[in-house]
Amino acid sequence: MNSPHASSEAVPRLARIIPRDSHPISRSKIAPEALRVLYRLREAGFDAYLVGGCVRDLTLGLEPKDFDVATNALPEQVKRLFRNCRLVGRRFRLAHVFFGREIIEVATFRASGAPPQGDELPPEDPSLEDGSLEDGSLDDAPIDEAPLEVEEVSELEDSRDVHDFDESLERVVDQSGRILRDNVYGTIDDDIWRRDFTCNALYYNIADFSVWDYCQGFEDVKARRLRLIGDPETRYREDPVRMLRAARFQAKLGFEIEPATAEPIAKLSGLLAGVPPARLFDETLKLFLTGHGAESYRVLLERGLLDELLPGVAAFARKHPGSAPERMLIQGLINTDARVRADRPVTPSFLFALLLYGPIGLAIEKRPRAEWHDISTILDAVDVAVRDIYTRVAVHRRFILGMRDMFALQPRLEVPRGRRALRTLEHPRFRAAFDLLQLRAEFGMADKAIVEWWTKLQAATPEQRATMSEAIGRTNGGAEGRGSSSGRNSRRRRGGRRRGRGGGGPVG
Numbered sequence: 366m367n368s369p370h371a372s373s374e375a376v377p378r379l380a381r382i383i384p385r386d387s388h389p390i391s392r393s394k395i396a397p398e399a400l401r402v403l404y405r406l407r408e409a410g411f412d413a414y415l416v417g418g419c420v421r422d423l424t425l426g427l428e429p430k431d432f433d434v435a436t437n438a439l440p441e442q443v444k445r446l447f448r449n450c451r452l453v454g455r456r457f458r459l460a461h462v463f464f465g466r467e468i469i470e471v472a473t474f475r476a477s478g479a480p481p482q483g484d485e486l487p488p489e490d491p492s493l494e495d496g497s498l499e500d501g502s503l504d505d506a507p508i509d510e511a512p513l514e515v516e517e518v519s520e521l522e523d524s525r526d527v528h529d530f531d532e533s534l535e536r537v538v539d540q541s542g543r544i545l546r547d548n549v550y551g552t553i554d555d556d557i558w559r560r561d562f563t564c565n566a567l568y569y570n571i572a573d574f575s576v577w578d579y580c581q582g583f584e585d586v587k588a589r590r591l592r593l594i595g596d597p598e599t600r601y602r603e604d605p606v607r608m609l610r611a612a613r614f615q616a617k618l619g620f621e622i623e624p625a626t627a628e629p630i631a632k633l634s635g636l637l638a639g640v641p642p643a644r645l646f647d648e649t650l651k652l653f654l655t656g657h658g659a660e661s662y663r664v665l666l667e668r669g670l671l672d673e674l675l676p677g678v679a680a681f682a683r684k685h686p687g688s689a690p691e692r693m694l695i696q697g698l699i700n701t702d703a704r705v706r707a708d709r710p711v712t713p714s715f716l717f718a719l720l721l722y723g724p725i726g727l728a729i730e731k732r733p734r735a736e737w738h739d740i741s742t743i744l745d746a747v748d749v750a751v752r753d754i755y756t757r758v759a760v761h762r763r764f765i766l767g768m769r770d771m772f773a774l775q776p777r778l779e780v781p782r783g784r785r786a787l788r789t790l791e792h793p794r795f796r797a798a799f800d801l802l803q804l805r806a807e808f809g810m811a812d813k814a815i816v817e818w819w820t821k822l823q824a825a826t827p828e829q830r831a832t833m834s835e836a837i838g839r840t841n842g843g844a845e846g847r848g849s850s851s852g853r854n855s856r857r858r859r860g861g862r863r864r865g866r867g868g869g870g871p872v873g
């Protein structure tokens with residue numbers, strides 16, 4: 366089948382085949398699980414290729430994040446070959462082959478340019494660290510809005526938005542040109558159209574270890590160049606997330622986006638408003654929590670994409686460039702990148718606390734100064750900032766609750782009151798809240814002495830802790846019993862009250 370793209374002539378139907386001795390990809394660098402899937406498919410008489418980011422990364426000498434396989438076996442045929450296999454995807458059927466925590470994604474060659482895992486709601490990543498709220502000891506009033514659900518295909522077919530449903534292609538496109546459904550299988554040379562950039566469209570053939578290249582992807586990888594396959598504007602309209610992916614690969618790989626691929630982004634970035642917020646949440650985590658978050662922030666701002674992804678964050682950055690909250694955000698992202706590189710856990714709660722710190726501070730400062738440190742003021746401000754991004758990015762509720770805890774703990778950390786400090790130490794979000802306090806102090810937004818006090822307290826023996834907390838309790842006028850359940854309830858009531866715009870806290 367021919368590609369439906371006007372510019373399909375731009376991609377030859379014959380691949381350039383790069384033999385094993387002309388490319389650097391060695392099987393020793395391929396995950397054994399991926400090799401097993403490739404060999405099993407091959408033994409069953411199917412074609413099997415590694416494809417996508419893993420081939421790109423192997424060519425660059427980097428360690429791939431994950432391994433994707435493309436094959437001419439149909440999903441049901443793949444399922445029959447592997448006991449540990451599940452078919453996933455409502456709109457795009459894919460086979461997931463499980464090896465413990467490792468998943469190898471096996472996709473059947475597809476006929477036209479659809480996003481492979483496109484609008485599917487991504488599964489929550491269980492590896493993301495974020496403990497559940499302990500006992501609601503801080504305000505845990507629920508956020509009103511639930512994440513947007515991804516619509517079923519059947520609804521989309523009925524939708525008035527759908528203006529083009531070609532049964533022979535089984536391809537549904539909305540008014541902006543976005544592909545809503547695509548489920549036709551094809552051959553490897555059709556499959557190229559479901560790839561985004563040339564560097565992501567290299568196929569490593571397990572039959573003879575050659576690399577198949579239809580669109581000079583190999584040259585582009587070597588030149589560290591990001592180039593969309595086909596007409597850039599059409600490809601961005603089909604799937605606006607490709608603009609974010611361009612920014613992500615620029616940030617992650619240090620590739621240069623070639624002019625024709627970069628140019629339409631400014632004009633088309635507004636199309637991101639039509640992407641399901643659950644998918645943008647997933648992309649946001651990939652941008653900021655995979656080791657190149659600081660650079661992602663820079664690139665997203667530079668390309669005007671942050672204004673569409675996280676409008677409140679971008680507005681703050683544009684209005685207050687170089688401010689303490691912005692410098693703290695960048696430093697926080699640098700620290701997060703280092704944690705990812707060291708294989709230490711990172712949490713979306715902390716990320717969103719960093720991103721929203723500026724907007725939350727602004728909301729707080731709208732209140733009378735005397736209320737800035739009230740927990741209810743702080744939580745109201747957090748909720749205002751969250752609502753602001755929620756229409757774009759559906760942050761999972763547990764991360765919002767984690768972030769609210771981090772902010773609500775700030776006054777407790779800044780003014781420890783007697784033995785209550787010891788309970789704060791046990792709070793499941795203490796560590797994240799303390800990290801935030803430390804960063805705030807680094808940028809002059811909290812007292813360095815109190816950071817030192819908490820650092821000492823953490824290292825102290827139980828006896829020393831008791832002495833320290835009593836001593837600081839006398840200084841701060843802390844009374845025992847302030848953390849009692851009645852106190853907690855009254856805080857919860859206050860925090861749960863909705864007072865519209867505004868909030869308060871020790872944020873600026």
Ligand code: ATP
Binds near residue numbers: 417604606610
């Ligand atoms: P990463 O290093 O982040 O895993 P990747 O390029 O492998 O990068 P994935 O999201 O894992 O990205 O997708 C695998 C492959 O699927 C891509 O390399 C690309 O060929 C294709 N792909 C993914 N998303 C899209 C999209 N939105 N549009 C077109 N092709 C896509």
Ligand code: MG
Binds near residue numbers: 417
């Ligand atoms: Mg990948």
